[in-house]
Amino acid sequence: MADLPETLLIGLLILLLLASAFFSASETGMVALNRYRLRHLSRQGHRGARRVEALLTRTDRLLGMILVGNNFVNNYAVTLTALLAISWFGNTGAALAPFVFTLILLICAEVTPKTFAARRPDAIAYPASLILKPLMVPLAPVVWAVTGISNGLLRLVGVRELHGSDDLSPEELRTVVNEAGALIPPRHQKMLLNILDLEKVTVEDIMIPRSEIVGIDIDDDIGDILNLLRSSQHTRLPIYRSDPNNVIGILHLRKVSRLLMRPQVNKAELMQHSVEPYFVPEGTPLHKQLINFQNARRRLGVVVDEYGDVLGLITLEDILEEIVGEFTTDLAASHQGIVPQEDGSFVIDGTTHLREINRTLHWELPTDGPKTLNGLILEHLEHIPASSTSFRLGDYLIEVMQVKDNRVRTARVRQRQPTT
Incomplete structure (x- = not known):
């Protein structure tokens, strides 16, 4: 090799530097690719994306091949550099060549191509796959040996999973x-x-509590029942006998709209138009209940505890509002239990859910315990307070305004302003 013309050696050295830059850029580009964009493009039929995805199915082999090629061209380039240095400067050049070549290699074949590939991985990875894929065949024996030994060493230190996963946690x-x-x-x-x-979030967090359920007591007078049906703002009403715990059906008002036009309607006809109640166990997460509603083809469920007692009602619309927000932008219409005051405070009904308060007012009241404002106040005070009781809960000032039937009916709540 020492007999080769210097111009040929220099040209070969430049080609080796370009090859080293190619392998360095390919390694960074392949690793820096957005896996989800790659998968999307592959499914759309992008040829480059399909080639790259096939190469990345065995990342250890791909990296093994790139590193084998990169180290080979780098070592060969070092040899040529040493020959040229000896030819030009003698033994002194041979001693200085490694330092000079390392600087050139770092700039031209490492830092620059890798930085470019990290910023524009798509521009590097897809074209590079045209060369890397054919190289897998002649380099397969060497790559197999290198990756086999490498994987064996990884197993010795306890690394068993050799194939990475792109799965994301929530x-x-x-x-x-x-x-x-x-x-x-x-x-x-x-x-x-x-x-x-x-x-x-579970169904208890957003359900209509039992105390607020509007339903039909089938034991009531038929006239009272018809008046309730005609004035109801709800499209579905539970039917119970004497006690809300004894739910016997769900009535859709659209099905009985024609009956309401008749002068005479009996309870048997109402029951004929009702459907069996759909019961939901307490503690059911909303994402599961959404699927359960879909599978059962129902829009309303009766939430029950472990003893079978009714806790409240959950509707499909309640779950959808957790995703898309309220279906109306009118604060007074959508949040009747939250009334703003001129002094910046809010008079809030005790039965209002804490999640609804937080979502409406952008507050951070604790939701890991009680579900309603009444429950939060009782838990904090550990007794049923008297009217005008005031206290501080974190960053919020709460004044109990009305107490009735052993629960807080309304309270005035204000968020404390941060001190400067």
Whole structure:
């Protein structure tokens, strides 16, 4: 090799540096690719994406091949550099050549191509796959030996899983959505985050509590029942006998609208138009209940505890509102239990859910215990308070306004302003 012309050696050295830059950029580009965009493009029929996805099915072999090629060209380039240095400067050049070549290699074949590949992985990975895929065949024996020994060493230190997983946990997916920025409109971003939150929320968090259930007591006078049906703001009403714990059916008002036009209606006809009640166990996460509603083709469920006692009602609309928000922007219409005051405080009904308060007012009242404002006040005070009782709960000032039937009916709540 020493007899080769210097111009040929220099040209070969430049080609080796270009090859080293190619392998370095390919390694970074392959690793830096967005796996989800790659998978999407592959399913759309993008040829480059399909080649890259096939190469990444065995990342250990791909990296093994790239490193084998990179180390080979780097070592060969070092040899040529030493020959040229000896030819030009003698033994002194041979001593200085490694330092000079290392600097050139770092700049031209490592830092620059890897930085470019990290910033534009798509521009590197897809074209590089045209060369890397054919190289897998001649380098297969060497790559097989290298990856086999490497995997064996990994097993010795306890690393058994050799194939990475792109699966994301809910919290990781939440981070992806939060960092999507302008790629996802804010409203859609909020909806995606709300979907992820469904598994943290149970039916008790958003149900209509038993004390607020509007239903039909089939033992009442038929006239009172008809008046209730004609004035009801709800489309579905539970039918019970004497006690809400004894729910015997669900009546859809659309099915009985024609009956209400008749002068005579009996209870048997109402029962004929009702359906069997659909019961939901307490503690059911909302994401599961959403699927259960879909499978059962129901829109309303009766939430019961472990003893079979009725706790409240859960509707499909309640779950959908957890995802998309309220279906109306009128605060007075959608949150009748939250009334703003001129001094900046809010008079809130005690039965209002804490999640509804937090979502409406952008507060952070604790929701890991009681579900309603009344429950939160009773838990904090550990007794049933008298009217005008005031206390501080974290960053919130709460004044009990009305107490009736052993529960807080209304309270005035104000968020404390941060001190400067």
